[in-house]
Amino acid sequence: MSPSQPGVTAAAEQGDAIEIGVLGLGHVGLVTALGLAELGWRVVGADDDREKAQRIAGGEAPFYEPGIEDALRRHLSLGQFRVAPDGPSAIRAAQILFVCVGTPLDRSGQVDLSQVEAVARTVARNLNGYKLVVEKSTTPARTAEQIERVIRRDSGLANSSFDVAVNPEFLREGTALKDFLNPDRIVLGVESERAAGLLVRLYRPLLERLPEGASRLLVVDRTTAELVKHAANAFLAVKVSFINMVADICEAVGADVEMVAQGLGLDPRIGPEFLRAGVGYGGYCLPKDLRSFTRIGEALGVDAGLLEAADRVNEARVERFVEKVRRALWVLRGKTVAVWGLAFKPGTDDVREAPSLKIVARLLDEGVALRLYDPRAMGEFRRHFAQAPGQLVYCSSAVEAVRGSEALLILTEWPEFREQDFSRVRELMALPVVVDGRNCLDREALQNLGFEYHGMGRG
């Protein structure tokens, strides 16, 4: 979207002097900041990681996300987006503050909210006029209440000096900016008319574009908004684990999970999305949100066994996949195997909680020599992969990775993998064996070329 498009004009034409602050410039924060800039708002961002903030200020995105770097450079040069020297400066400059800091899990599986609390305290110390603090990070129910309590206590000011609202994000990595600009719903958790009014005004350019107008706008209380987000991610995780369990049953009885998923997805009550069987879900959100939702349920005396089971199914995918490789190759020790795909999903360089981290570690333990390739995530994989390299080679291309390999494992469904010249791949491989952990290759085409193909749940 260019600045001359409707959204940008809609906000800008109002001559609005409001500046929006975004605190925390990670995957959610930077996309939110640039999305708001695309809508025509002036945005100031801040991040405690000085190095990251400086890279962003210099026009360099600290992670790969389609369209982000272009948007960053454009909005920096247009002056729609700037990076503040620190959090307090951004807070003082802005009237609406989006809290986008990290909410990692601690060792016990609970969300560590120390960064959220630190932001609340910094806001309290820098209240130079009315502020609307918007919780964007995924947090447990009632976090907004705590933010409000901290700001009130630390500032000594009444609630009329500020509001705290909840506006969960539903951004998928790889399509995050597109998701921001084309939301399927906007959820606002608010406790005051003023907060509701400001947020509706902020999102007006998007609301005007929503296909069914206001029906996709959900204005609820803050705790409900927090739960919408947590429940959505928990549900998605359960859905993926469900199809993975069905895949295992398909494998045992000789059915094809791809066809079963198609049949299921045609039922409008179920829908076709999130029914792709494979090596399991990863990333920063689904695993973390499912686990913290489980802990919340348990703490409240609610039976969260359903969520626990989804987590268990997902954890078991790694061993299930390694067993599949073992069945294909029989003895693993001493074999050379190519791996295509390390990112937790295509379109990103993110490997947090990616199945590849565990699968690669397990295969190295089994004495397998691995040749790895990912179009984007090699650098991140190296950074996250704790284990000593052992028999590990990082390759410059997909074709390079298969040279001399006795099997090819697919762990991420990057589109470029489907488009490889498989005759050439077959020539280069020592044995034509493919274990497709994402069911993304053309099974028949590979079999016709003489490959032995193993998919997930394709009996």
Ligand code: UDX
């Ligand atoms: C998720 C939510 O979708 C998004 O709304 C939220 O704001 C952030 O968390 P993201 O983590 O980017 O987004 O990835 P998503 O597309 O949800 O995929 C999560 C994981 O599930 C990936 O590892 C993906 O490979 C896996 N997955 C997804 C499957 O294994 N099968 C599927 O059918 C769908």
